[in-house]
Amino acid sequence: MTQTCDVLVIGAGPAGIAAATTAARHGRGVLVLDDNPAAGGQIWRSGVQEQSQRRDRRRSASLAAFRALGAKLLPGRRIVDAPEPGQLVAAVETGSGVSLETYSFQHLVLATGARERFLPFPGWTLPGVFGAGGLQALVRGGFSVAGKRVVVAGTGPLLLAVAAHLREDGAHVATVAEQAAARRMLRFGLSLWTHPGKLLQGTGYRATLARTPYRMGCWPLAALGQSSLEAVRLTDGRRVWDEPCDLLACGFHLVPNTEVAALLGCRFDGDFVAVDDSQRTSIPNVYAAGEPTQIAGLDAALLEGEIAGLTIAGKPHEAASLFRRRDRERRFGQRLSQAFALREELRTLAQPDTIVCRCEDVRFGQLKDHAGWTDAKLQTRCGMGPCQGRICGPAVQTLFGWRPASVRPPLSPIPLGLLCSQPEEQSSPLPQTSNTLQETL
Amino acid sequence: MPETVTILVNGRAVAMPAGATVGAAMLASRAACRTSVSGEPRTALCGMGICFECRAVVNGILHRRTCQLVCESGMTVETQP
Numbered sequence: 286m287t288q289t290c291d292v293l294v295i296g297a298g299p300a301g302i303a304a305a306t307t308a309a310r311h312g313r314g315v316l317v318l319d320d321n322p323a324a325g326g327q328i329w330r331s332g333v334q335e336q337s338q339r340r341d342r343r344r345s346a347s348l349a350a351f352r353a354l355g356a357k358l359l360p361g362r363r364i365v366d367a368p369e370p371g372q373l374v375a376a377v378e379t380g381s382g383v384s385l386e387t388y389s390f391q392h393l394v395l396a397t398g399a400r401e402r403f404l405p406f407p408g409w410t411l412p413g414v415f416g417a418g419g420l421q422a423l424v425r426g427g428f429s430v431a432g433k434r435v436v437v438a439g440t441g442p443l444l445l446a447v448a449a450h451l452r453e454d455g456a457h458v459a460t461v462a463e464q465a466a467a468r469r470m471l472r473f474g475l476s477l478w479t480h481p482g483k484l485l486q487g488t489g490y491r492a493t494l495a496r497t498p499y500r501m502g503c504w505p506l507a508a509l510g511q512s513s514l515e516a517v518r519l520t521d522g523r524r525v526w527d528e529p530c531d532l533l534a535c536g537f538h539l540v541p542n543t544e545v546a547a548l549l550g551c552r553f554d555g556d557f558v559a560v561d562d563s564q565r566t567s568i569p570n571v572y573a574a575g576e577p578t579q580i581a582g583l584d585a586a587l588l589e590g591e592i593a594g595l596t597i598a599g600k601p602h603e604a605a606s607l608f609r610r611r612d613r614e615r616r617f618g619q620r621l622s623q624a625f626a627l628r629e630e631l632r633t634l635a636q637p638d639t640i641v642c643r644c645e646d647v648r649f650g651q652l653k654d655h656a657g658w659t660d661a662k663l664q665t666r667c668g669m670g671p672c673q674g675r676i677c678g679p680a681v682q683t684l685f686g687w688r689p690a691s692v693r694p695p696l697s698p699i700p701l702g703l704l705c706s707q708p709e710e711q712s713s714p715l716p717q718t719s720n721t722l723q724e725t726l
Numbered sequence: 727m728p729e730t731v732t733i734l735v736n737g738r739a740v741a742m743p744a745g746a747t748v749g750a751a752m753l754a755s756r757a758a759c760r761t762s763v764s765g766e767p768r769t770a771l772c773g774m775g776i777c778f779e780c781r782a783v784v785n786g787i788l789h790r791r792t793c794q795l796v797c798e799s800g801m802t803v804e805t806q807p
Contacts, residue, residue: 320775321775321794322747327774330774333745333750361794363775378790378791400776403771410762410766412769414771415771415773416771416773418772419771419774421773422772422793423750423770424750426747426750426773427743427746428746428753428754429754512767643762643771643779644778646762646764646766676772676776676777698778698789700789
């Protein structure tokens with residue numbers, strides 16, 4: 286069955302919600318697909334412990350407006366294919382397995398967000414090691430960290446936010462290790478006088494963490510433990526020490542989720558989807574908003590989503606009135622990426638036996654002599670597992686400078702059995718889709 | 727008191743707050759989600775459905791990403807071999 290809609294939005298985070306709400310307010314029919322179980326994306330992820338989220342008025346107001354305006358949300362959908370222009374195929378997990386759905390659209394907004402960058406270091410596959418945002422998401426999902434001793438490490442503004450939230454949820458945050466040097470951070474902090482709201486937010490997190498050391502120019506060397514995490518080996522470049530802990534929350538800022546844009550053939554500007562002032566990509570009627578266009582945070586995402594929604598709704602002047610604020614937020618994003626640029630030492634953490642590709646257990650020593658991504662993939666299966674290189678891809682790009690190989694459908698794994706049995710099982714088979722998918726499997 | 731949901735993780739009952747994810751329940755019960763190609767126990771990493779490290783057998787179905795799956799009363803979950 287093909288579902289037809291006027292405006293299709295991929296991603297129900299802030300950018301997608303802003304785009305959907307704006308387009309719906311102007312009378313457009315809007316359908317939103319998201320992989321997560323509920324709206325909010327990652328920064329506004331809903332959860333069991335909602336105390337901190339209930340206090341977030343902007344989140345509540347945005348989600349309420351989104352629901353009130355009648356944009357339809359279908360959660361639990363991940364995009365796996367783009368069989369022809371104006372169509373996307375989503376996989377949905379049901380009680381008995383996975384099924385495929387086809388959506389055709391007049392306008393498409395890609396608001397696919399970002400994920401954390403992970404860098405391999407010895408022990409990072411031990412149970413007890415999580416992404417920084419990863420641990421926060423799991424806590425929102427009901428995992429209690431009360432009384433647990435946690436080290437937060439890596440880089441980016443997310444570390445401070447995660448540490449503060451973990452503290453509020455009862456964890457003992459032993460230390461926050463930010464790899465960026467103090468002088469860079471100072472320059473970044475001073476530059477925030479143009480964004481007082483962000484400065485205030487940072488100060489608030491810092492106040493929550495009053496007794497927790499926030500060490501700048503400090504990074505993890507290894508996660509230590511037999512069957513699960515027992516300590517993290519940290520360094521500030523001069524001395525090395527082991528910090529005992531139950532959990533490590535470690536992420537190295539964010540990388541954009543651009544797989545759907547790449548599959549559609551959108552033009553890229555470096556790692557990001559290229560867009561014009563109105564958030565249009567190089568493909569007609571396809572827009573991108575939020576982190577896929579630049580890692581610039583919540584305010585940029587909301588404005589970009591609104592601009593995309595207004596443009597689709599035929600309100601170019603209203604859209605143009607937001608350009609200045611959007612551009613200001615994008616400049617904040619540039620400062621972020623400068624302040625939290627990765628230090629060289631992080632490229633030397635992995636040892637020959639350190640796993641780089643967690644899906645296929647491919648180790649650093651197996652990879653380092655290959656000429657590039659394609660060669661390494663064919664010889665070692667690096668990036669060929671279920672995550673399709675979403676975790677190891679940014680890692681090998683950092684370690685070896687390899688650019689990601691082109692994406693192919695399906696964007697995430699689909700049971701072969703489903704594809705083989707599909708024509709008999711479904712009254713409306715997906716001929717183009719199943720052909721494309723079967724060829725690649 | 728918040729409502730709770732009980733699921734079975736590797737045969738052991740685990741009570742979680744309503745709305746909790748299966749991934750959180752596996753962490754609470756200290757169970758590995760899956761065993762890696764070289765035999766390592768793995769648990770959730772990204773918490774948002776990207777890394778596939780948290781996949782486990784849910785109600786007999788392989789490869790379910792437990793971090794994106796909300797607990798339902800009586801669900802059975804097993805470490806994926």
